[in-house]
Each structure stands twice: as C-alpha cells, then as structure tokens.
Amino acid sequence: MTLIATTSNYSYPILLGDILLSSGSKNVESSVPTFLKNIDDLLPEDQTLFPFRLRQKVLVLSDLVAVGFAGSEYEIKLFLEDLRGHIKYRGDGLDEIKDFLNEYDFSEFKNLAALLLVARNDSGGFIIETASIGSPLSINSPLLEQVYAIGSGAKRFISEALESKVNNGNDAPNSLVRALAVNYTTLATFLGVERLTLDTIKDHWGAGFELVYFDGSRFVKLEDISYFIFNCELDLETGEFKSEPFLIINNRYFGEHLVMTVTDIKTTNKYLVPPLDFNIDEIDPDKFPEVNDFNSLKVCCFFFIRLSSGDVITPTFYHESPSFPAMINVSFDEEGHMLLAIREDLNRMVSEITRDLINRGQIRKKPD
Secondary structure (H helix, E strand, O other), rough: OOEEEEEOOHHEEEEEEEEEEEOOOOOOOOOOOOEOOOOHHHOOOOOOOOOEEEEEEEEEEOOOEEEEEOOHHHHHHHHHHEEEHHHHHOOHHHHHHHHHHHHHOOOOOOOOHHHHHHHHEEEOEEEEEEEEOOOEEEEEEOEEEEEEEOOHHHHHHHHHHHOOOOOOOOOOOOOOHHHHHHHHHHHHHHHHHHHOOHHHOOOOOOOOOEEEEOOOOEEEOOOEEEEEEEEEEOOOOOOOOEEEEEEEEEEEEEOOOEEEEOOOOEEEEEEEEEEEOOOHHHHHHHHHHOOEEEOOOOOEEEEEEEEOOOOOOEEEEEOOOOOOOOOOEEOOOOOOOOOOEEEOHHHHHHHHHHHHHHOOOOOOOOOO
C-alpha cells in the first residue's frame, strides 16, 4: 500500500511517493525510521498489514521519464521490467510511452497503479505531461494546483492538498524552490503526524518520502534534505518560545540508493532504501559512508507547538540556503554523542509563522 502523487504548483510538476512496503505477515526485523524500531506492537489489534521493508517506489527511468507505483510488488516488478525494456530499445519520447501504454496487455494485472511524468521538447523548452495506470484521485488545489494521487494514502493527500496553510516558500528565490517548499512542508506534516499518531502506518504508507522534479533538462531526485520534528512551547503572554528536536531524518543518495540517517537524539540508525526492482544481494555496503554527520543546505521542519492557552499549532518551515552555513548542523563526537547546532534566527522565523497562524485562527483543538 502506498502514497504516490503528482502536483503541478507554480508550473513545476513534481512526483512524490512514500517508501513503505507492507505485508500480511509480521517481520520482526523491520524497523520504521520515524520510530527507529519495530512498531508492530504499537499497531491496533485489528491491523491486517504490517511494515515489512523499505523500498523506492518513485523511480527516474530516463532523463525524460519518471514513474511512481502502487499496488502489488510482484505486478509492479513485471510491468517495470517491460517498461524499462521499452525505453531502452524504443525510446523515452512521449509518443513512444503513450504507444507502450496503449498497446500493453494489462489483463493479467489485478492490483497495479502508476503515475508517470513524461517530458517532451517543445520549441526549445519542455512540456511535462502526466499519464496514469488505474484511476487516480484528482483535485485542483489552491496551493499545489493540479493534483493526482493513488494508493492507500491518496485520500489523505488530497485532503491535505485542499487545506489552506501558510506557504513557507513564498520568499524563496525562484518558482522551483517555492514548488519544492510547498511539497516538502506537506511531506514534513505527514512525518510529524506519523511520529505522533501512527496514522499513516496504520493506513499502510509513509515511513519516509522521495521527491522527483524536472531541473530544466532532466528528471532528478532532490539530493540531501533533512527533516526536523520539533516539540515546542509558546507563552502567548510573554512571547517566550522553547523548542527541542525529538526526531531528525536526513535523506542522501549514493548512486541509485537512498540512505536515511535518523536520530531521536538518543539513538541513531541508518536505513538503506534501494529501488523496488533492485537485487538486494548486489548491494556493496562498502560504498556507503560509516559516519552519521550531515550538514544539509535544505531543511524542512515540523513544529508541534503547545500554546499556553492549551491549544496546539503545527506549522511547517522549509529553508534552502544558497551556501553554508546551513540552518541546522548535526555531527557526532568520537564517543557517539550528537552535537546539534541550530542557527539563532530559526526560532524567530518559526515564532513569526506561529503568530501569523494564530492571528488567522488556524490552530488545532486542545489535545486530550
């Protein structure tokens, strides 16, 4: 089960997806990054699917074609092998992809869905078109514009896309950065809520996300981004703002493989997430770094803020630095203790966002 979605905000189409594969059988060795452990015992008694392993379901197949899959892992791999072969031998042009989809025999596939982004050259520029397998949900969102979504997380994503929220990318330097900001703050919200409620895992999706965008000449996955989940308090009378990170997730790519470094300050784990159709036995562990340090220029934060009134507010914040120093730096000393450096202006920025949300009445009810 899955979340795969495309958005077209600011005329920059983006494809995104989660990394969780679920199974009807429990896997005692599975570990969910947002919890850094196996969480089977935390799920409801009537849970029918459980976290099984982590795989990339959003794939860049060529400079001009990107695809995200939902459904049966077995059926996805069969179809993906044929699609890769078609692109290799017949090309990745829009007409070739359309012909392949129109001529393909889907009669043997009972549980396969996909969203594709295909770029074509047009008068020196590129036009990106969306194709689908199955019946995606779709809406036009004021924030994300045209949205398509498939998988068990589709309804939740559509609901989130329809909500009015502060766009923390409005001050970003160009439309692409603004588009990335809007999508990443949405994903950060899912990660934050997952850590607090397990809602996405209960619905068989989540655990982490990937994002593909078109950089002007080819599809690429966004490299080296860190998510920070903060627990905060704000005194509405004095303005005193306290924040403390309790989960940090860094996503980096080494070749085709995603490496997630995750820490809750006390424990740090690494998660290797290969493409869905990659033979795990072919992975060379020596190609991946042993150190856990990271220093991202791209940071996305989710803040769970308890107000002195008893209400709760959950703003998100995306920051992309043009150069170092980064907004947040994470390193570890020789004894494995984490050293966290946060720029002083982060609290000020978040406090301003929070007060704006309060003034606009966008707060959640007091938690039980």
